[in-house]
Amino acid sequence: MDYFGIIKRAFQVTWKHKSLWLFGFLSALFQGGSRVNYQFDSQDIQPEKVRGLERIVENLFTPLVIVVLIIVILLAIVLSIVVSFLSQGALIGMVDDVEKRGHTSVNEGFSRGWSNWLSLFGINLSIWIPFSIFAILLVILLIGPSVASFVFKQVVLGIVLVIIGILVLLALLIPTGISLSLIEIIAQRNRVIQKRGIFESVGEGYNLIRSNLGTVFVFWLIMLLVGMAVGVVMIPVTLLLLAPVFALLFWNVFLALLLGIPGGLVITFLSGLVATFVSAAWTEFFLELTPLEVSDIVAADE
Numbered sequence: 001m002d003y004f005g006i007i008k009r010a011f012q013v014t015w016k017h018k019s020l021w022l023f024g025f026l027s028a029l030f031q032g033g034s035r036v037n038y039q040f041d042s043q044d045i046q047p048e049k050v051r052g053l054e055r056i057v058e059n060l061f062t063p064l065v066i067v068v069l070i071i072v073i074l075l076a077i078v079l080s081i082v083v084s085f086l087s088q089g090a091l092i093g094m095v096d097d098v099e100k101r102g103h104t105s106v107n108e109g110f111s112r113g114w115s116n117w118l119s120l121f122g123i124n125l126s127i128w129i130p131f132s133i134f135a136i137l138l139v140i141l142l143i144g145p146s147v148a149s150f151v152f153k154q155v156v157l158g159i160v161l162v163i164i165g166i167l168v169l170l171a172l173l174i175p176t177g178i179s180l181s182l183i184e185i186i187a188q189r190n191r192v193i194q195k196r197g198i199f200e201s202v203g204e205g206y207n208l209i210r211s212n213l214g215t216v217f218v219f220w221l222i223m224l225l226v227g228m229a230v231g232v233v234m235i236p237v238t239l240l241l242l243a244p245v246f247a248l249l250f251w252n253v254f255l256a257l258l259l260g261i262p263g264g265l266v267i268t269f270l271s272g273l274v275a276t277f278v279s280a281a282w283t284e285f286f287l288e289l290t291p292l293e294v295s296d297i298v299a300a301d302e
Helices: 004-014 021-032 047-060 063-101 106-151 155-192 198-211 212-249 253-289 294-301
Strands: none
Touching: 004 063, 004 212, 004 253, 021 063, 021 106, 021 253, 063 106, 063 253, 106 155, 106 198, 155 198, 155 212, 155 253, 198 212, 212 253, 253 294
């Protein structure tokens, strides 16, 4: 397996086919966000301001407004889910198009994403809901003995059991989480490229990883190191873009938030480029692991 050849090819595809950038941007925009906290001093909290704020809240947040806000929030969540998985499907499908036909477009990306977003969402749920249940039960199982120790005033034993429980929890959940993340990555490509069903994609993803365990682990490790390197580069860039925003928070909150919008968009755009490259790299890796379908070979010859 030419690992660095795959990385190089993913970089070339990402740079050459800029139609991918739109979906990388959307993926980054709807999978993450930024939060700005404003620290109030004693002068900000004045009795007359508090009373005025209470009157505004009472007049503004009527039952109808609360219902509307709930609906808006739910619609925003649904939109975020749809756009996120549509973007992931588009990125996978567009790289597949590039490798099989030599070109792709935004329209083809929307088509591949729209036809697969629901299945990708289903793959996500089928993997992470059982994991969440397992994690909750494991926490309850590990915390139970320590809670009982504290109840019976066995403080030292309780502390020891808490430490052991945390170590066991980390030892079980971290490797399991990494393994399931890899299965989801491969299952997504089984769905978009091989057109498998939800559970079939997950099952074949597991089998593919199990039969190529060393190869998958090495590539995951390479991608982890690449991600760490990108993260190191992004830290000063982020600080440079957001430093003026944090400085202005002490003078004018509204102006700081207004200035933070373009900075946030630039950071999201750069994160989108990274997301595009990462998705392309895993798709190229998947294509190296799996033989072409007969239909794909015919389509390529045509």
